[in-house]
Amino acid sequence: MKITFPHMGTMAIPAKALFEELGFDVILPPPITKKTLDLGVKHSPEFACLPLKMNVGNYIEALELGADTIIMGGGVGPCRFGYYGEVQKEILRDLGYEFEMIIFEPMQGRWKDFYKKVRSLLGKMSLLKLKSAWDKGWAKAKAVDRLDSLINKTRPYLIDPKKGTQIYKEGLSLVDESNDIKNIEKSVDLIEGRLNCLKRKKNFKPLKVGLVGEIYVVLEPFTNLNIEEKLGELGVLVDRSIFLTDWIKEHMALNLFRDLKHNRNVREAAKPYLNHFVGGHGIESVGETVLYSREGYDGVIHLLPFTCMPEIIAQSVLPTISKEKDIPVLSLSVDEHTGDAGFVTRLEAFIDLLARKKEEVVV
Amino acid sequence: MSFKIGIPKALLYYKYYRGWNKFFEELGCEVVNSDKSTKDIVDKGVSLSVDEACFPVKLFLGHVDYLKDKVDYLFIPRVISVQPREYLCPKFMGLPDMVRHNIDRIPPIIDTTINMRSRKRDLLKSAFEVGDILGKGYIEVTKALFKALRELRRYKKEMLDKSHDRFDYKIGLLGHEYIIYDPHVSMNLIKKLRKMGVDVITSEMVDDQILEEQAKGFSKDMFWTLSKSMLGSAYHFFERDDIDGIIQLTAFGCGPDSLVGEMVERESKRRRSQPFISLNLDEHTGEAGLVTRLEAFIDMIRWEGA
Numbered sequence: 001m002k003i004t005f006p007h008m009g010t011m012a013i014p015a016k017a018l019f020e021e022l023g024f025d026v027i028l029p030p031p032i033t034k035k036t037l038d039l040g041v042k043h044s045p046e047f048a049c050l051p052l053k054m055n056v057g058n059y060i061e062a063l064e065l066g067a068d069t070i071i072m073g074g075g076v077g078p079c080r081f082g083y084y085g086e087v088q089k090e091i092l093r094d095l096g097y098e099f100e101m102i103i104f105e106p107m108q109g110r111w112k113d114f115y116k117k118v119r120s121l122l123g124k125m126s127l128l129k130l131k132s133a134w135d136k137g138w139a140k141a142k143a144v145d146r147l148d149s150l151i152n153k154t155r156p157y158l159i160d161p162k163k164g165t166q167i168y169k170e171g172l173s174l175v176d177e178s179n180d181i182k183n184i185e186k187s188v189d190l191i192e193g194r195l196n197c198l199k200r201k202k203n204f205k206p207l208k209v210g211l212v213g214e215i216y217v218v219l220e221p222f223t224n225l226n227i228e229e230k231l232g233e234l235g236v237l238v239d240r241s242i243f244l245t246d247w248i249k250e251h252m253a254l255n256l257f258r259d260l261k262h263n264r265n266v267r268e269a270a271k272p273y274l275n276h277f278v279g280g281h282g283i284e285s286v287g288e289t290v291l292y293s294r295e296g297y298d299g300v301i302h303l304l305p306f307t308c309m310p311e312i313i314a315q316s317v318l319p320t321i322s323k324e325k326d327i328p329v330l331s332l333s334v335d336e337h338t339g340d341a342g343f344v345t346r347l348e349a350f351i352d353l354l355a356r357k358k359e360e361v362v363v
Numbered sequence: 364m365s366f367k368i369g370i371p372k373a374l375l376y377y378k379y380y381r382g383w384n385k386f387f388e389e390l391g392c393e394v395v396n397s398d399k400s401t402k403d404i405v406d407k408g409v410s411l412s413v414d415e416a417c418f419p420v421k422l423f424l425g426h427v428d429y430l431k432d433k434v435d436y437l438f439i440p441r442v443i444s445v446q447p448r449e450y451l452c453p454k455f456m457g458l459p460d461m462v463r464h465n466i467d468r469i470p471p472i473i474d475t476t477i478n479m480r481s482r483k484r485d486l487l488k489s490a491f492e493v494g495d496i497l498g499k500g501y502i503e504v505t506k507a508l509f510k511a512l513r514e515l516r517r518y519k520k521e522m523l524d525k526s527h528d529r530f531d532y533k534i535g536l537l538g539h540e541y542i543i544y545d546p547h548v549s550m551n552l553i554k555k556l557r558k559m560g561v562d563v564i565t566s567e568m569v570d571d572q573i574l575e576e577q578a579k580g581f582s583k584d585m586f587w588t589l590s591k592s593m594l595g596s597a598y599h600f601f602e603r604d605d606i607d608g609i610i611q612l613t614a615f616g617c618g619p620d621s622l623v624g625e626m627v628e629r630e631s632k633r634r635r636s637q638p639f640i641s642l643n644l645d646e647h648t649g650e651a652g653l654v655t656r657l658e659a660f661i662d663m664i665r666w667e668g669a
Contacts, residue, residue, distance in 0.1 A: 047621035047643075077586035078450035080618050086583050087622050090629050103583075274460050276441060276476065279453040307415060309618040313457030315413050320464045333415055 002027050004067035006055040009219030010144040011244055013176045018137030019071075022122065022129065027067040029058035032222040036061060041336045043091050050223055050305035050335050051216040052084050056091055063097045074105040079279040079310055138248075139181045143188050145243045147171045148228075150192055152240065155232030156206040159199045165229055167194050206237040207354050210292035212285045213303035214311050215242050223334055224303055225343050231301075234351055239297070241288040242281065266291065273317045282310030286317050293325035298354045300327060301347075306335035328353060365391050366497060369434030369470070371426035372397045374419055375442060375455070377540035382515040383438065386490070389507035390499050395434050397426040400547035404429055405646050411465050417616030418645045419541050420454055420461065422548065427462050427469070436496070437462075437472045440489070444480035449588045452619050522567040530562035532664055535600035535637075537593055537627065538612035539620075540567065542644065549612060550650050552657070559661050564606065566596035573599055590619040597627040601636050608638040608664045610657075615645030638663055 002025045005015055012028055019026045030036070032054065040057030059070055075082025085103040092099065102121055122130070151168040158164045171191035178184040209231060217223045218240065231238045266287030274286045289300045302318060304311035315331045322329040330350045332343070368387045370376060376383070376396075384394045398404070400422060408425025430437060439462055442455040454461070459474035475492045479485050487508065494504035534556060536543055543549050543565060553563050566574065574595035578585060585591035600606050611627060613620040624641060631639040640660045642653065 045621050045625035047616070048625070049618070049621075052622075074583075076448075076450075078453045078456070080622055082586060083583070083622050086581075087625055089582075090626060094629060094633075273464070274457065276443070276456055276460075278456045279450075282453065282457065307417075307616050307618060307621070309453040310457075312413060312415050312417075313453060313461060315415065316457070316461040317464045331413075 001025065001069050002067045003069045003071060004029060004059070004062035005071040006058040007032055007220065008051075008216055008247075009221065009244060010148070010172060011141075011219070013144050013172065014137040014139075014141035014244070015071075016176075017140045018133050021133035021136050022125065027062055027065050029062040030065070032058070032220070037222075037336055043095065045087070047307060048087070049080060049308050051081070051214075051220075052088065053336065054216075054220070054223065055084065056088055059088065059092060060095070060097075063092070063099060068099050070099055070101045072101060072103050074103040076105070077279065081280070136181060136184075138245075139184045140175055140178075141245050141248060143175045143184045144172060145245050146188050147175070147191060148240065148243065150188075150195060152228055152232065152238045154195045154198070155229070156235045156237045157200040157204060159201055161229075161233045163198055164195060164232075167191060167198075201235075204235070206235050207299070207351065207358065208237045208239065208297045209351075209354070210288065210297045210300045211238055211240045211303065212242070212288045212292075212300060213281065214285075214305055214308050215247050215281055217303045217305050217334055218242055219244060219247075223305070224332075225334070225338065225340055227301070227303070227347070230344065230347060231351070234348070236351060239292075241292075242284065269294075273321055274313065278310045278313045280308065280310030282314045285311060285314035286321070289318060289321050289327070289329060290325065293321070293327040297327065298358060299350065300329045301350070302329060302331040304331065304333050306333045308333075328357065365393055366436055367395055367434040368392045368473070369395045369397070369427075369430035369437045371423055371430055371437070371439070372399065373423040373426045373545070374458070374541045377544045379515065381518040382511040385514040386493075386507050386511035387438070389510050390494070390497060390503065392497065395430065397429045400426070400545050402547075405547070409646050412461070413465075415616065416461070417454065417618070418548070418614040419539070419617070420458075421646070422545070423458070424462065424465060428466055431466065431469045434470055437470055439472050439474055441474050441476045443476060443478035444588070445477070446588045447480060447483065448584070449586050449591065450480070451588055452617075454618075519567070519571075523570065525568050530557070531560050532607045532661075533562045533564060533605055534664075535596065535603075535606045535609045536563050536565045536612065537597055537600075537609060538565075539589055539593075539614070539617075540565075542612050542614050548614070548644060550648070550653055552610075552612065552653075555654070555657060556661075559658075561661060561664075564600070566592050569596050569599055585623075587619045587623075590623040593620075594623055594626065597630070601631065601634050606637060607667070608640075608660065610660070611639070611641040613641065613643050615643060638667065 003019050004027045007029055016026050016028060036057035037054065039060050040053035044053040044056050072085045074085055085101060089101050147168060151164060155161045155164050171188065174187035175184055178187055211218060228238050266284055269290035270283050270287035274283055277283055285302055292300050302315065304315065318329045318331060370383055387394045404425035405422060407428050408421040411424045411428060412421045427437060439459045441459050442451050444450050459472050463472065473493055473496055475489045477486065477489045490504050490508045491501060543552065556563050574592050577595040577598040578591050585594055600609050609631065611624060613624050628639065628641060642656065
């Protein structure tokens with residue numbers, strides 16, 4: 001059994017560790033390129049959202065490399081993601097690929113169901129081994145998330161931000177190569193030290209921007225055209241509202257998640273504007289925007305895939321928040337036609353606006 | 364005091380209007396439905412909503428705008444689910460919010476949550492909430508609700524008996540009610556087809572039991588109620604020998620349709636049982652282009668039949 005799964009930002013690092021630790025051969029899809037996108041777009045329904053198309057591109061490239069089992073997440077709606085697996089299966093079957101697809105439906109709080117599904121995949125594997133594999137994957141997921149937030153906090157201050165990005169990437173491969181949990185944490189500490197040694201601008205106060213939106217396009221730099229890096233290089237401090245570990249918690253439905261304090265705060269903050277869960281991360285986008293405005297951020301950027309249903313609801317509500325809370329919000333929808341130049345122009349214009357607004361306040 | 368309740372003629376109106384109208388009339392309210400969709404309403408809706416919203420939602424906002432100065436309350440429920448373990452599309456969950464944040468100076472909205480995801484009888488709770496807003500007692504509301512439900516059942520039965528034998532050809536029409544029954548959006552598609560001598564069957568004319576039976580065959584339960592009946596009727600149409608072709612109407616930007624439509628299209632290609640065409644409609648669709656494609660499709664069916 002040669003396992004593969006779609007990319008989503010840095011997810012491949014912990015996921016690969018998890019499955020390899022369990023004793024499977026993992027064939028990663030090649031890093032996402034224009035070719036991946038083109039393959040996905042060519043074979044997917046025209047009006048499907050971007051993540052579905054990217055997944056299809058990933059699968060095709062991985063199957064060509066010899067993978068025969070695809071691991072995918074599922075869902076019970078109302079977001080389209082829950083039905084991705086079914087449609088993708090049909091697309092690949094019609095293309096003539098032979099493969100097995102294992103779709104993990106969220107277990108809605110029942111460990112037993114999840115265990116059964118895992119059993120079907122693993123056969124007679126000891127729980128102990130499963131736990132140690134999970135621990136390792138989880139440690140790596142936490143590590144890449146920490147790296148992401150480290151680089152975002154550092155980049156705007158650097159005289160040479162490109163150097164910072166380079167160290168960050170080295171950090172990712174270090175985590176990828178680390179074999180035991182202690183090493184994983186050590187390598188992140190090491191990277192933190194190296195980032196701290198870089199030369200910084202003096203007396204510099206960056207603009208602060210919050211990043212909200214649909215998780216796939218927020219996490220996958222290919223689809224958001226490296227927005228965090230671009231903003232960092234413009235001297236903007238980016239705070240991402242959503243991380244890989246959040247998604248894992250949510251998807252594996254560690255049912256404690258819904259009660260987590262931050263999550264409650266988000267719902268509470270969204271309440272005056274959007275008082276009900278709308279699938280995907282719609283309510284989170286709204287709530288986090290309100291929270292950013294309270295925490296004194298200069299602006300919020302809202303990322304969504306073109307035609308994303310939950311995020312369109314958020315997008316309809318955000319202008320009101322922007323007006324009432326006096327915080328500029330830029331909604332950017334991305335799809336296969338999004339061009340780098342147009343994207344950068346809009347980002348720069350937005351940042352200019354934020355800078356001018358801040359000056360006015362100071363004067 | 365009798366209130367004027369505005370119900371926009373869009374989206375779920377087409378599925379439930381007989382029930383909704385009955386419910387409010389029984390409670391002694393005056394129901395005001397918006398006018399039929401017109402170009403003005405469409406244009407207004409397009410200008411009010413975010414660019415990316417699907418065409419039906421844009422149209423809905425246009426209808427709300429038409430109604431807003433004419434009524435005391437707008438009835439825009441937050442419909443989460445109308446079937447146990449299923450959902451509707453997310454946009455129905457955020458509909459009152461999309462209206463509130465995109466249209467200025469609107470009357471109070473009755474945005475009661477309707478959620479039958481766990482139990483069907485939760486509908487009664489929602490009805491009571493509406494009653495509270497209007498100052499009506501539990502008994503009155505329960506009575507009104509039962510009358511409304513009976514009205515809906517009657518409507519469903521009327522729809523079932525609607526297919527005819529006097530036409531030469533029969534076509535299965537797939538699509539959301541709010542698209543195929545809105546004469547402006549669908550450009551009178553059903554009337555046009557009948558004029559060409561083609562009878563039309565929609566999923567409302569198929570027994571729910573049959574749809575449910577068909578839907579059991581999918582590898583994963585469909586979690587959108589409306590799409591489930593679309594998928595079920597597609598499979599039902601594939602198997603019926605008396606249906607000569609299938610037309611699928613979708614609206615621009617419809618999320619569930621983008622996936623379900625694809626499933627139907629692929630299955631139809633695999634089965635090769637009937638000719639199949641998918642038409643995507645939006646505010647820019649021109650009537651001439653639509654008619655040309657329809658005529659070509661019907662010609663093809665005639666050749667096949669000959």
